Amino acid sequence: MLHDQLPSSSLRRWLMGFSIAVTLGIGYGVVAGRVQWIEKATARIPQLMLLVPGLAWIPVAILLFGIGETATLFMIAISAFAPVAINVLGGIKNIDIHLIRAAQMMGAGKNALFFRVLIPAALPALISGLRIGLGTGWRVLVAAEMVVGTGTGLGYSIIQARWTLDYASSFACIAMICMIGLLTEHVFLRQIEKRTIMRWTPTTENQ
Structure with a gap:
């Protein structure tokens, strides 16, 4: 049980899954924010997905990928x-169009x-999305490890503790989950968010 409680495997899955979500989310948000017909055709999809509880994806995940x-x-x-x-979509939509046009007039290519321009200007909204997504992914990870049978991780250790009545191990895993979630979401990302807002939001003293 001690080996299963080590959070390294859970952290690895969390970072891998979250990296996929960030890549797809930023890509979609930028494209939909810049191409109006794509936004009109698809903007409701992520909004509807936001209403779906993470545990509701368990049957879909098992049907598509099996256990593992x-x-x-x-x-x-x-x-x-x-x-x-x-x-990201909201952040891109709220960017001043004159800022984009000025960059294009100065010869900025797509990468530049x-x-x-786009990512720095949308950074406050992006970091807010990262905070929410990170916490959501962490909660879903623990539930998934309990159900889909990964064989390691904090969630798997908690569900195993139920069968062995090992309450000490169960509470130790819960403490690790809380500690990792707090350190990542409420300490690390919140500080980045505050510094970003201070950096990119004009103050009355600078006006």
């Missing part, structure tokens, strides 16, 4: 995708426009 690692990554990615996509 891939199903867990799918659940994390699809649950974290919606908040990232919605926040993406990395030097």
Whole structure:
């Protein structure tokens, strides 16, 4: 049981699934924010996905990928995708169009426009989406490890403790889950969010 309680396997799955969600969410948000017909055709999809509880994806994940690692990554990615996509789309839509036109007039290509204009301008909204998506992915990860039979991880250790009546191990795993979630979402990302808002939001002293 001690080996199963080690959070390394859970952290690896979390980061892998969340990386997929961030890549797809940022890509979708930027494209939909820049191409109007794509936004009109698909904007409701991530909003509807946001309403689906993470545990509701368990039957879908098992049907598509069976029992194991891939199903867990799918659940994390699809649950974290919606908040990232919605926040990035909102951030891109709220960018001053004059800022984009000025960059284009100065000869900015697609890569420069993406990395030097769109992403920095949408960064406060992006980080908010990352915070929500990160917490959502972490909760879904623990539930997925309990159900889809990964064989390792904090969620798997909790469900195993039920059968062995090992309450100490169960509470130790719960403490690890809370500690990792708090450190990542409420300490690390919140500080980045505050510094980003201070950096990109004009103050009355600078006006």
